[in-house]
Amino acid sequence: DAGVIQSPRHEVTEMGQEVTLRCKPISGHNSLFWYRQTMMRGLELLIYFNNNVPIDDSGMPEDRFSAKMPNASFSTLKIQPSEPRDSAVYFCASSLFLSGAKNIQYFGAGTRLSVL
Amino acid sequence: LAKTTQPISMDSYEGQEVNITCSHNNIATNDYITWYQQFPSQGPRFIIQGYKTKVTNEVASLFIPADRKSSTLSLPRVSLSDTAVYYCLVGDDNQGGKLIFGQGTELSVKP
Numbered sequence: 001d002a003g004v005i006q007s008p009r010h011e012v013t014e015m016g017q018e019v020t021l022r023c024k025p026i027s028g029h030n031s032l033f034w035y036r037q038t039m040m041r042g043l044e045l046l047i048y049f050n051n052n053v054p055i056d057d058s059g060m061p062e063d064r065f066s067a068k069m070p071n072a073s074f075s076t077l078k079i080q081p082s083e084p085r086d087s088a089v090y091f092c093a094s095s096l097f098l099s100g101a102k103n104i105q106y107f108g109a110g111t112r113l114s115v116l
Numbered sequence: 117l118a119k120t121t122q123p124i125s126m127d128s129y130e131g132q133e134v135n136i137t138c139s140h141n142n143i144a145t146n147d148y149i150t151w152y153q154q155f156p157s158q159g160p161r162f163i164i165q166g167y168k169t170k171v172t173n174e175v176a177s178l179f180i181p182a183d184r185k186s187s188t189l190s191l192p193r194v195s196l197s198d199t200a201v202y203y204c205l206v207g208d209d210n211q212g213g214k215l216i217f218g219q220g221t222e223l224s225v226k227p
Contacts, residue, residue: 004159033215043160043203043217056214091159104150105215107159 004108018080025094035091082115125222134191138204152203
């Protein structure tokens with residue numbers, strides 16, 4: 001399996017522009033997670049989905065952020081409008097969630113976002 | 117989700133055994149303990165998971181005392197390539213697989 005695939009790997013944009021980050025989870029996995037990582041705040045969970053349904057979006061910083069999972073093989077994280085403080089590395093992870101099992105999360109390589 | 121406390125950083129030399137201890141005083145009965153490793157410019161990677169006593173795999177060992185209020189990740193004979201950040205996490209199935217990452221321990225292995 002190719003693992004979790006994120007695109008783009010790097011994104012440079014100007015303040016006010018819309019940014020869309022994409023994620024393809026591992027085939028067969030039923031949970032998907034979006035994280036943001038910065039030096040100041042570390043690795044933060046933004047939102048996660050089980051069976052394509054958002055379960056917990058309490059980590060989404062504000063209304064400028066939105067995430068969708070239209071099907072089991074694709075998810076997007078959108079920032080509109082973007083601001084310089086959104087600059088960070090955004091990770092997507094997926095897992096096969098089974099009660100009582102290990103529930104290991106597999107992370108993608110991340111998208112490094114720079115908002116100028 | 118139970119909060120964890122671990123050292124911010126550790127230094128070691130090649131060939132040494134490294135032990136990183138994590139405190140989780142409020143661990144619940146159903147919680148299991150999981151460790152992840154993160155290299156620069158990469159996403160975290162699962163290392164090992166346990167519930168009690170000792171767990172060993174090809175990468176590391178995890179020691180968990182009877183009270184489960186702490187755990188120790190043991191890396192045998194580290195090499196330069198083990199330089200990374202190591203995260204200790206505690207959780208159960210009730211959160212749908214949700215993980216909360218702390219600040220982690222930055223391990224630096226020197227020649």
